[in-house]
Amino acid sequence: MxxxxxxxxxxxxxxxxxxxxxxxxxxxxxxxxxxxxxxxxxxxxxxxxxxxxxxxxxxxxxxxxxxxxxxxxxxxxxxxxxxxxxxxxxxxxxxxxxxxxxxxxxxxxxxxxxxxETMGKLSQIGDLDETLSFCRLDERLIPCVDFGHLYARSLGTDQGDEATARIIQEMIDAIGLERTRIMHVHFSNIEYTKAGEKRHHNYGVTEYGPDFGPLARQIVKWNLTPTIICESAGRMAEDAALFQEIYRRTKEESL
Known part of the structure; x- marks a missing residue:
């Protein structure tokens, strides 16, 4: 694959x-x-x-x-x-x-x-600001940005090009471009309630986000080289390959 x-x-x-x-x-x-x-x-x-x-x-x-x-x-x-x-x-x-x-x-x-890691439930420590504050403690700390968790804890608002661009810019401002470039990423679609994360889903099969496209565009824009781990509910490898293909198409379209 x-x-x-x-x-x-x-x-x-x-x-x-x-x-x-x-x-x-x-x-x-x-x-x-x-x-x-x-x-x-x-x-x-x-x-x-x-x-x-x-x-x-x-x-x-x-x-x-x-x-x-x-x-x-x-x-x-x-x-x-x-x-x-x-x-x-x-x-x-x-x-x-x-x-x-x-x-x-x-x-x-x-x-x-x-x-x-950024966390999906509101009761958990791990919004983006908190996570970046931990990473400012030492150069050996790199954020694991779970975009599904951020989407869930924001009750669905942290998604799309504008929100994703803001997340990346906040990271660059907090820990610099070099550490942002090599960030660790978790990605999946996540169902949420008013308390935040409820359950993971396979990519693109429910109404729940986020979409991978906006992140792919930011990766290309900033020439990022993150480690991306797919956390779909039942087809992690297949969805990871799909994310890889979305990134490849996005990069080709930018040339």
């Missing part, structure tokens, strides 16, 4: 053995596939409890170790939930991220890039 990136999910825990991870890395290299890893969904650096902070660090650490075994360089993670005091949760998340970077340095994993 010509796909060149794969995100290995540790969503429900890190239980992959070292030898298996290294074998996966060999296969990724054999087929020219760039691996990344998604850390467990249990991470919540926004929590005030020390035990939850320690568990979050452990989940991120164990994911980074397996990612390195695979010869991957990016670890995507959900920052945390807002709780009763959103501003306080954001500050705790910043401290947690700094602690995670320090721990990775001590383990000889300073080359691993952490990718805080």
């Amino acid at each position: 010509g796909l060149t990136a794969y995100e290995y999910s540790f969503g429900h825990g890190v239980r992959l053995r070292e030898d298996t991870a290294r074998k996966l890395g060999e296969e990724f290299r054999k087929y020219g596939i760039l691996p990344s890893c998604h850390a467990p969904y249990y991470i919540n650096f926004g929590a005030p409890e020390p035990e939850k902070q320690e568990n979050s660090l452990r989940h991120l650490r164990e994911t980074a170790i397996r990612c390195d075994y695979m010869d991957g360089r990016r670890v995507v993670f959900h920052p945390g939930v807002a709780g009763k005091d959103r501003a306080a949760a954001v500050e705790r998340i910043k401290l947690g991220i700094k602690a995670a970077l320090s721990e990775l340095d001590q383990l000889g994993l300073g080359h691993i890039i952490l990718c805080p």
Whole structure:
């Protein structure tokens, strides 16, 4: 299918053995596939409890170790939930991220890039501004911009050429063009309620957005080279190939 990136999910825990991870890395290299890893969904650096902070660090650490075994360089993670005091949760998340970077340095994993993800539910920390504020903490932080999540948490307004151009410009203003150029991207159509994200759908089969075309046009305009992971409900590879074709057509039309 010509796909060149794969995100290995540790969503429900890190239980992959070292030898298996290294074998996966060999296969990724054999087929020219760039691996990344998604850390467990249990991470919540926004929590005030020390035990939850320690568990979050452990989940991120164990994911980074397996990612390195695979010869991957990016670890995507959900920052945390807002709780009763959103501003306080954001500050705790910043401290947690700094602690995670320090721990990775001590383990000889300073080359691993952490990718805080924009989130789809309003109760979660991870609107675009919050995510970019985390990425300003260190050059080794690159945003995982989930355009479906931004669409869902905005209740359908963050879509189309104008909104997508604004998102990219906000990123450039916050973290610079070079890091924006190599951003990590999740993309899928997402159904939402007044609370934000409800469920993922396959691309183009429901009334829910967003459309991939506006992002493809921004990629061409700015000469971006993001890693794009499709998160469609049941046909991730097929929709990823479709995104790739939309991008190719967009690039050809711009010449």
